[in-house]
């Protein structure tokens with residue numbers, strides 16, 4: 001594919017940005033077009049049998065508060081066409097090796113293919129082959145039901161009531177985020193810990209809270225070679241064997257979620273207690289795979305299945321909807337519009353939902369590990385900016401911390417606001433929910449309409465020298481996502497996949513490989529070298545004076 005800036009739709013958009021984009025005033029656009037909301041709002045409906053509402057759940061994506069006209073959207077769609085977004089999407093769903101730097105298919109949609117469409121990689125039916133998607137799912141169902149019912153017992157015959165998932169990156173963020181988001185559905189008699197950091201505090205605190213007789217360890221690692229995970233897993237194993245005086249049965253207390261059977265076996269886990277998946281599942285896309293076992297244990301298999309089904313519904317929308325109606329495509333194109341034509345460097349995602357408090361952290365890996373790339377498909381550097389810095393926190397908290405900058409700072413920060421119409425906790429007769437919703441609506445409105453100097457003065461009693469400080473420029477774009485009911489497993493699945501395919505669309509336009517992650521390697525290699533040097537005499541070799549100086553100081557102060 002060609003670099004994005006060589007496409008004719010790109011130059012067309014540049015001209016359009018000069019003539020229209022730069023001058024569009026959103027509040028005026030709403031005044032002059034009463035149908036603007038309808039024109040730029042898209043909806044998916046999750047069917048009743050999977051959704052949390054008895055009539056199905058609509059999820060509304062309101063793109064109308066973005067800096068676009070109908071012409072802009074047409075031109076962005078043209079860019080998607082010229083960049084081959086549809087072709088690339090179809091190649092992904094056909095199991096082609098679109099992860100071209102690793103020679104791999106990108107086939108995580110198969111993991112949530114609950115309607116069992118034929119899906120093949122290298123001619124192999126990945127759904128029904130031995131060890132394939134359906135078989136692993138069945139293993140997850142059986143195992144989770146045994147653990148949840150107490151039929152699966154620890155080495156002294158007790159029910160397992162503490163689950164410690166040891167994993168990092170994609171083997172941690174998905175399970176953490178989803179179990180938090182679906183806490184309402186979680187088994188109340190299970191305690192979950194997620195240990196990811198190599199900082200010994202993380203595993204030590206989890207172990208301090210746990211009883212070896214009732215603890216189940218899930219060692220989650222696609223490669224089973226990640227230093228943090230193998231070190232934490234070995235520490236956990238040593239703790240378990242010490243605490244049980246060597247009587248503890250690893251087979252009853254340790255399972256592996258991985259693609260690497262030989263390393264799993266070397267660690268001492270019986271392959272019968274391994275839940276596998278394939279190399280075509282990227283780490284950041286792996287919560288749908290065996291890596292999601294903690295989710296299954298916590299919320300139960302039926303809920304996990306609904307989670308997959310909600311994701312599948314969004315996959316089908318992405319596959320079938322024409323580009324102009326295609327919700328993740330529009331989201332991705334808007335990101336391109338702001339990044340490449342307005343110079344926006346960031347993207348804020350603010351869920352107005354406490355259960356979604358880890359959603360932005362999850363999206364950071366999804367987006368920034370996927371599209372934090374410079375090199376395009378022909379091996380040359382992109383001459384345009386690529387993946388934005390994604391950040392966020394739940395609201396209303398974020399409003400009381402960094403929203404000052406979003407409202408009055410010098411940067412353009414395209415923002416997504418997410419709200420569910422219904423709360424799982426409608427306490428105080430829904431007072432909290434109504435206040436939450438009023439903030440969700442008010443923030444997007446305030447960011448758009450702003451406040452002029454005249455309006456500030458009209459409030460009265462404002463000293464003239466304070467007027468400029470109280471002005472809000474407005475015209476700051478937001479996308480409002482409204483789940484027309486509760487956020488249950490299916491709704492969450494669909495929301496995640498919206499962002500997955502938004503990220504796909506961005507990468508497809510930018511002509512980069514969204515599916516490798518070479519950028520995490522260099523630091524790992526250097527850390528290995530330095531780890532050795534900590535145990536050797538001196539302050540290492542071949543380092544710059546800062547690294548060498550800090551290494552020496554660390555050894556001196558730390559007594560190493």
Ligand SMILES: O=P(O)(O)OC[C@H]1O[C@H](O)[C@@H](O)[C@@H](O)[C@@H]1O
Nearest residue numbers: 168169170171221222223226283
């Ligand atoms: O599951 P693993 O193999 O332990 O990898 C954990 C993480 O490691 C690296 O940082 C990256 O490759 C991530 O994409 C991955 O999620």
